[in-house]
Amino acid sequence: MISRLEWSRALNWCARSEHRLTAAMIPHAVLLSLLLTSTAAVPARSPTREERSLPGKDLDIYSYHIRSDVGSRYAMTVITSRVANRANHSREVSFHVELPKNAFISKFSMNIEGRVYDGVVKKKEEAQEQYTRAVSRGQSAGLVSAVGRSLEEFKTSVTVAALSKVTFELTYEELLKRKLGKYELLIKARPTQVVKDFKIDVHIYETQGISFLDTKGGLVSKGLDGALNTTLTEKEAWVQFSPSQEQQQCVGCGKSGLDGDLLITYDVNRPQSKGDLQVSRGYFVHYFAPRGLPRIPKNVVFIIDRSGSMHGRKIEQTREALLKILGDIPEEDHFGLITFDDQVMPWKNDLVPATPDYLAAAKAFVKEIRDRGSTDINAALLEGVRMLNQVKETQPRRRTSSILILLTDGDPTSGVIDLRKIQANVKEAIGRRYTLYCLGFGFDVNYDFLEKMSLENEGVARRIYSDSDAALQLQGFYEEVATPLLLDVQLNYTGASNLTLTSFGQYYKGSEIVVAGQVIDNNLETLTAEITANSKSEEMTFHSNVNSEIMNFYIYEMYIQRLWAYLTVQQLLDRAVLLQGEEQKMVRDQALALALKYSFVTTLTSMVVTKPEGENTQVAHKPKEGKHPTARAGLPVMHGMAAPGGPPVMHGMAAPGGHVPGMQGLPGPPVMHPGMAMRPAFPNFFGSRPGRMQPDQIEMDMDADLVVDSADMHYDDYVSATHISFTTAHHTTVAPTAPTDSQSLRLLLPAQGQMAPLCYELDVPGEPIFSLLEDRNTGLSITGQIGGAARKRFRKMGLHFGQEWHIVVNTTFISFTHKQKTDLYAWAQFPINVQSNSVSLFGRGSELQVTVGMMHILILLHQQGGDHFLWPDVRQQPPGSHATGLMGRLHVEYEVKQMAPVVELQIQGQVVPATKVSTVDYRTLSMPTVHCWLISYHSLLQGELSSLVVSQL
The missing domain is CATH 2.60.40 (Immunoglobulin-like)
Known part of the structure; x- marks a missing residue:
């Protein structure tokens, strides 16, 4: 008889050993005992300081x-x-x-x-x-x-x-x-x-x-x-x-x-210049990036800090970048060079055309730039504005894009040194006629000062990192603004409200303008977009209507709504930078409310x-772009393993590198970052079925719980998850129940405008076949049979489109029938790609995507506890669809009416009790644990459950 202590030692050795144990090495009965012993609790001694x-x-x-x-x-x-x-x-x-x-x-x-x-x-x-x-x-x-x-x-x-x-x-x-x-x-x-x-x-x-x-x-x-x-x-x-x-x-x-x-x-x-207008659940996003437009000539002034702090590698990289930029300026552009320390020294008093002779002379000037003196930013910028004013006066009818690019590595130390005074002077001199881009070299620069000055003058700030490729960073930024295509871009919408920024001073080649908003009364017929802008030679107007293909398309839950919210928050934060006092507080409060x-x-x-x-x-x-990041003393962290000393730390997130979304003159699109994790509509198609181990290749490894099967062994890497608390928007804590492998079929239903979905359970005997979806308008019906080891999951599914198309899916094969011709595909032979008129199949890994007209269905093959089963997910329905069935609705609206003493939700005009639970979401291959409000199925389904049971697949 082997003692428990000996079994524990053997188990520990197996868990830590790099060797493989095969069936030949361990008799079946002994192996079974060993596996059962592995589930027992093993007392753990306290580690010594040396071990830690x-x-x-x-x-x-x-x-x-x-x-x-x-x-x-x-x-x-x-x-x-x-x-x-x-x-x-x-x-x-x-x-x-x-x-x-x-x-x-x-x-x-x-x-x-x-x-x-x-x-x-x-x-x-x-x-x-x-x-x-x-x-x-x-x-x-x-x-x-x-x-x-x-x-x-x-x-x-x-x-x-x-x-x-x-x-x-x-x-x-x-x-x-x-x-x-x-x-x-x-x-x-x-x-x-x-x-x-x-x-x-x-x-x-x-x-x-x-x-x-x-x-x-x-x-x-x-x-x-x-x-x-x-x-x-x-x-x-x-x-x-x-x-x-x-x-x-x-x-x-x-x-x-x-x-x-x-x-x-x-x-x-x-293919078209009008842009792409996409709508989902009452919100829209408009992507605008026209093609085929002539380039607008540019007036550009480079204002280069050559103070003593630019000594060494910084000034060398600046010269290197300027030489490359000068080599790429088109001849139709006008340019100027200003170097400054405590004195302002233009190369020429006025802008000059980018002819070969002028460019050669400018390169010779750049090669002689040396660091010296202190820093007079105010005078240098005002001189740059004067030069742009001069060229505008001499060419009043010439439509051009005028920009100033400031490169500096420090605070002003000469002339006007009051930062607010400098900002006011520059803003007044520019007068919303030109765009100012401020490039901060290294981490000694006052980045907040540069950022505000850029925002006030329709530009952005960007940090240039003092690395070996700093010259390439400078060149890369210039390339973004090198080719203006449109000026004074105005996007106007009918049938929309709560719009993000719709006015842009410049549109550059290779970038994209993004606007989001809310559709008034969710009326898609009235939503249109009209874009007006100035090109090189004329005023232009573009029109855009809703992309019918994307209409109500399921990308992520609340995807466009969250995109709109993020853009609004970001633009409020940008606006707050330019305000003071009560005005600033009001704008920040608005941004905070949306962020929470x-x-x-x-x-x-x-x-x-x-x-x-x-x-x-x-x-x-989420810190702003500021001083150089410094490690906190005593808080080291070793990646992926125990920290050798001191508690670990959590690092947050950085501001978008000085790129401020949605501001006029932005070299690129507004940037938005929808936050809360939601269910993706297009999961990866690479999930692989957990592999089977042959009896002679069993590896004793603690990365999975080994389950004994009458035929052979399987890995089951599923970990049941329990959520210990849930914080609502009202800061009320609800203790959810743990996800259980109950005898009830639990289904999730996304909710309009809410972060937590709804869920409901069906406790049914036997292995019935349910109507999952039936759309009489399109003739599509989907059925699913309950089965598997747990008998509360789907083991077979049928998809029928009219009288000619029939698809039957089980855990081994996919049968595709059209006009009495049947093709059989095995999950193991993926990928498959079948296109046949309005019906298509695409499968890879453990996912099968079925498209029938404008209906998109995803079928996933899961393994859990040695049991293979299917799970369907309806990803898109055509507009106006009135489908019935267990999964006939993509989402539902609810409102939390009461949190204590009993949680109550208002759904479809009725108030129903609800319980916050954690459950496994089988709609993705990773099977994450999510929160949902558990309600009675009577609150969602019309009629009795028996009416949804059908006789055949």
Whole structure:
């Protein structure tokens, strides 16, 4: 008889060993006993100080997934890291990710042994107060903000018990900005060790069609291109990067694993110049980027700081950039050069045409620029304005774009040094006639001063980082504004209200203008857009109507509404920069109210990370672009493993690098960052079915719970999640029930204008066939049969369109019948792509997308607990659809009427009791745990449940 102590020792050895145990090595009965023993609690001794300070060799990041779904330029990215503590004592586990600066974190959670801890967005002052209280009680706390160049950091950590796991999940969202004719999606991956299950999945859907797609970056430049798989169709693209463990041990990677980025660039087709007007659930977004316009001549003055602080590499890089820029100026442009320290020294007193002779002379002048003296910004800018005034007076009828580009690395130290006085002087001199761009070199510059001065003069500020490629940064900025195509762009809408910024001083080639708003009374027939602007030779008018293809298309829940809210918040914050006193307070209060309503982490709000009792309080900020980020002493964090000393810190988010959305003259589109994580409409098509292990290849690994099957073994990497609290907009705490593997079929229903969906349960005997959707207008019907091991999931589905089209799906095959001709496809043989008139199938991994006319349905193949099952999700219905069935409605409206003592919701004119619960969302492959309001199905379904049971699939 083997003692329990001996079994525990064997289990610990198996969990930490790199060896494989096969069925041949362990008899079946002994293996069964070993697996059963693994579920028993093993007492963990307290670690010594030396053990706590050791590197995290016992911490295994066994799964690292990054999933990004892009629909109509809007990207939702989810980073999921699963870590197992294989030590026999508790360890501190850190989570560290980097995300784009123009993104907003919208959700963060930690799942520790079935309990979920969420980050909560609060008013910044409330978050600060909570942090201060923790410090005053002697508790450790982290309150850190970090601003990087193109990426920013998010860090947190938690103590994990012996032989336990933690799952970190971070969601961030961003609207991809079009710059120089392309959109860029940047994904950074640094798991810090070789990961058994490493995957990056990206799915892009664009209704206008994708004109090109390119992938590059450090992850695919290290000989790992074989791990990259790209698929491109007319309107969709899929990119999957899934390196094996051997591939992750590349040259220079070693045991620390991969550390690099994946940059995906693409653009959309633009057959017309009127723009793309998309509508969803009462809100709209308008993308405007006309093509085929002649270039408008430009008057540009470069105002270059040559004070003593520019000594060395800064002045060398400035000369290098100017020489390259001068080589690219078209001959029809006029330009001027001003250098300044405590004296202002123009190269020429007036602007000159960009002829070869003048350009050659200008380059000779640039080569002789040397640093010296102090800094008189006021006089230099006023001289630049004088030069633009002079050229306007000599060429009054010539339609040109006039801009000033200031490059400086410090505060004014000569002449007028009062910052407010300088701003007032420059604003008065420019008089809304020209655009001012301020480039701040390095971190010694007063960036707030430059930002306000730019905003007051219809431009933006940009930091130039003092790195080896600073010259390229300068050139890159100039390229964005080098080709103006339209001036004084005005976008006017009928049938719309609550519009974001609709006036833009300049539109540049390769950029895009974005406007969002609300549709009055949700009346799509009255919504139109008229755009007026000045081109090189004439006044132009563009008209745009609603894109019928995108109408009511399901991209993300409340996608356009949240986009509108973010733009409004951002533009209110920009406006507040230019105001003072009560006016500023009123505008900031408006921005704060919207930010809290939509859970945006902005410069007015922070995210407080809830943790187990006794753990340190942590607060994440979205800082402005300011001083150089500095690490807090005593707060080191080792990525993906225990920190060797001191409590970990959480880094917040940076402001969008000085790019202020929606301001006139912006070189590129307004930038928006919808916040709260919502269900994506276009999930990646790369989910793979969990693999089967052969009896002679069973690996004793703590990254999964091994389940004994009568035939063979399966991995089941599902972790049941429990949410311990939920904070509403009224700051009322509700204790939800835990998700259970109940005998009831639970369905989720998105809710109009609400963050939490509704859910309802059906407790039915046997394996009935339900009508999931029936649309008499289109002749489409969808049925689903309950089955599987739990008998409360779907095991078969049927889709029927008229009398000629029939699709039957089970967990093994897909049968596609048209006019009595049947084709059979296996899930294992994916991908498949079948196009047949108005019906199409597209499948990849564990997802099958079915399109019937304007109806889009997604069917997912899941595995949980050794049970394979299907789950349907209706993603789009045609306008005016009146479908019936369990899933006949895409969303419903409700209002929280009462929170205590019993929660009550008003739905469809009736008030019903509700319970906040956490449940598994099977509508995505990752099967996340989400909150929902659980109500009776009688509140949503018309008639008795028996009326939805049908006799055949």
